[in-house]
Amino acid sequence: MINNYFAYYSQKYASKWLVLGIDLVSILATFFMAYFIRFNFTLGFDLTQFLVQLPFILALAAISFLVVGSFKSVIRHTGFTDVVNVFKSIVLMSFTCVAVVLFNRFADVLPGFTIPLSIIVMHALLSFVVLSASRLLFKMTYKHLKCKLLLTKRVLIYGIEDSAIATYNALLNNARTSFNIIAFVDDDVKKKGRSINGVPILSYNRLNGNYVDSNNIDEIIVADQNADNGKLMKLVDGLVDSDVKVTKVPPIEQWINGELNTKQIKQVQIEDLLGRPPIKIDNPNLLNEFRGETVLVTGAAGSIGSELVKQLSNFDVKQLVLVDQAESALYDVQQDLKRDGKHNYTAIVADIRDGLRIDSIFQTHKPTMVFHAAAYKHVPLMEKSPYEAIKINVNGTKLLADTSSRYNVKKFVFVSTDKAVNPTSVMGATKRMAEMYISCLQKESKTKFITTRFGNVLGSNGSVIPLFKKQIENGSPLTLTHKDITRYFMTIPEASQLVLEAGTMGKGGEIFIFDMGESVKIYDLAKNMIKLSGLRYPEDIDIKITGLRSGEKLYEELLANGENTLSTYHKKILISKTRELDYARVKSEIEELCITNRFQNNNIVMKMKSLIPEYKSNNSEYEKFDKRVNLYKKAKGINENKQDSNIFKSVK
Incomplete structure (x- = not known):
């Protein structure tokens, strides 16, 4: 008041x-x-x-x-x-x-x-x-x-460059809150003992929980636009037990009329703490790659699809064709494009499982490039519905790939997942089958089929970050399936940029994997999220271990057994060398599986296991098939890595 x-x-x-x-x-x-x-x-x-x-x-x-x-x-x-x-x-x-x-x-x-x-x-x-x-x-x-009448905050400003000085001035000129700037923080120890406007410069090495607590610091504002993410992670980790709040100044280009407003200073996001530098793509060839092309994007309203659309709209494409079955979400993407002054797009509500509808879209719009991001991705749900997973992830991909080949599309880029590597779930297995099918199709098509694999995408629909945020807002414990579970992470813009880059460099038949740095321990991520929300673990928010879900891995992989990689001109993008397939048999069995009766879940899973030797169920009711096969092989003296449909018929 x-x-x-x-x-x-x-x-x-x-x-x-x-x-x-x-x-x-x-x-x-x-x-x-x-x-x-x-x-x-x-x-x-x-x-x-x-x-x-x-x-x-x-x-x-x-x-x-x-x-x-x-x-x-x-x-x-x-x-x-x-x-x-x-x-x-x-x-x-x-x-x-x-x-x-x-x-x-x-x-x-x-x-x-x-x-x-x-x-x-x-x-x-x-x-x-x-x-x-x-x-x-x-x-x-x-x-x-x-200072006498208003609430006074004691703050540290991380950085000493122009953005830090602008932050200092914005804080002093704030009319509603009084800020007492205790010190600037800088990585250069040589600047220790110097000052800016009478405010001392503190060495980064001195910034720890003891200093924060003894000086009653309320907030640390990261104003350094080039702050090292590893140091930010270390900073947040070191202050887990302190009550200090860590915030960040937005990039200069987001300032209002070139001036910083204190309302723009926001909490440090978990995306800022990946522990690695952001992946940046600066390839002028992308401009030429998409100039004059008609690009179709499936799953255009999803997390990856919508970001692909956003980035593609900045190129000189002839037309963008946005396909998704989620009407409301697709409408939102359409409105975003309108707000940005984009008009060369067509939004279409359609189901990729409908072959006639897909054929009609290709016949009308004649796309020259396809980015296929539509998929079912929730592991526990797909574990209970193998038929639905097959319909979308395998049959939907098959119909789209077949249609692309029939209409001589130049490039077909398939967005896969690291869960397709040595799959332990129905979802991961269906994505691996989709990879295998387009590899088979590459042998008989003029279309260049390209697969991209990456890990978890921060902030995507259904990912762990939005779940943790919602739980923190509700004041409930953060639910974690295992204390040692790890995941690879990248941001939505990073994932989309790498998909576009891989699509540009692809010659057909490659599986591109992305270097995402070290895997992140989800338990540590959960503690950091609690800290970044201004709360304390476990006093304010606790972490509850619930046990691995059906089909869930303890850790993810980017390469399957027997695979290795080739480098590309981009150090963050590698090509996976996959094992040779019996293309005729694999293609035939996938086509047969796509018309399997919807009530035959066990039969569907067994057929997937016969096609994918490395598919071993984990924490799932389908583990029984792996046990039977292993016993059968041991009894018959069959090589453990050999697997085909005849073996499953024998143990059915």
């Missing part, structure tokens, strides 16, 4: 016209002081002449202030530019006054009217000192009262 009243009245009553009035009164007072000083601090001057000169000085001052506009600045934010404007006003007033006095001496327009030049000079000096000092005094008084 006090915050609101203080900010309201300080802004309402310190209007520019009030400032102008005070400035004019100050000009009259300093004019009197100039005479008083000139005559040895006595009133031994002609008061009648003085009173005649006052209106003239008042008029000149008013005109000068109005011309320069020095009274329009916000006094509590007075800076160097405002003092310069005061100086300009005084100079204009004084030179005009001298010109009028000299002109009157020669022309005698106003007989007997004159002002001693010494008075004019003294008046100018006194006016500049008084007006500048009054502004600075008001600013200091305002800051003092704000």
Whole structure:
């Protein structure tokens, strides 16, 4: 309440016209002081002449202030530019006054009217000192009262570059909260002992929980635009037991009219703490790759699909065709494109399992490139519905790939997952089967079929980050399936950029995998999210271990057994060398599986296992098939890695 009243009245009553009035009164007072000083601090001057000169000085001052506009600045934010404007006003007033006095001496327009030049000079000096000092005094008084009346936050600013100085100024000029900047933090130990605007520079090595607690630090604001993510992760980890809040200044290009507003300073996001530098793609060939192309994106309303659409819309494509069965989400993507001034797109509500509908879309729009991101991806749900997983992830991909081949599409880029590597779930197995099918199709098609694999995408629909955020908002414990579970992570923009880059470099038949750095321990990620929310673990929010879900892995892999990689011209993108397939048999059995009766879940899973030797169920009811097969092989002396449909028929 006090915050609101203080900010309201300080802004309402310190209007520019009030400032102008005070400035004019100050000009009259300093004019009197100039005479008083000139005559040895006595009133031994002609008061009648003085009173005649006052209106003239008042008029000149008013005109000068109005011309320069020095009274329009916000006094509590007075800076160097405002003092310069005061100086300009005084100079204009004084030179005009001298010109009028000299002109009157020669022309005698106003007989007997004159002002001693010494008075004019003294008046100018006194006016500049008084007006500048009054502004600075008001600013200091305002800051003092704000510290007394408003909530004061003790903060550290991480960084010493231009963005850090801008952050410092924005905090000091905030009308609703008082900030006490304790120190700037910098990585360079050589700057230790130096200061900026009287604020000391603290070495990064000294920033720990003890320093934060002993100095009662409320907030650490990361203003360094090039801050190392590894150091940020280390910083947050080291402050887990402290009550300090860690926030971050947005990139300069997001500042409002080039100026930072304290409302833009947000919590450090978990995306900032991947422990590796962000993956950046800067390939001018992308412009040529998509220029004039008609690009179809399936799953266009999903996390990856919508970001692909966003990035593709920035290229000079002929047309974007957006396909998704989620009507509301697709509408949102369409509205985003409209807001960005994009018009070369067509949004289509369609199901990729509908072959006739897909054929109609290809016939009408004639896409030259396809990015296939539509899929069912939730492991536990698909474990209970193998038929649905087959329909979308395998049959949907098959129909789309067949249609692309029939219409001679140049490139077909399939978005797969690391769960397809040595799959332990129905979902992972269906994605691996889709990879296998388009590999088979590559042998008989002019279309270049390209597969991309990557891990978990931060912030995507159904991923762990939104789940943790929702649980924190509700004040409930964070649910974690296993304390040692790890995952590879990348951001949505990173994933989409790499998909586009892989699509550009692909020659057909490759499976591209992405270097995502070290895998992240989800337990540590959960603790950091609690910390970044301004809460404490376990006092405020606890972490509950629920046990691995059906089909879930303890850790993910990017390469299957027997695979290795080839490098590409981009160090973050590698090509997986997969084992040779019996293309005719695999293609035939996948086609047969796509028409399997929906109620035959066991039969579906057994057929998938016969096609994918490395598919071993984990924490699932389908583990029984692996056990039977292993016993059968042991009894028959069959190689453990050999698996085919005949073996499953024998143990059925």
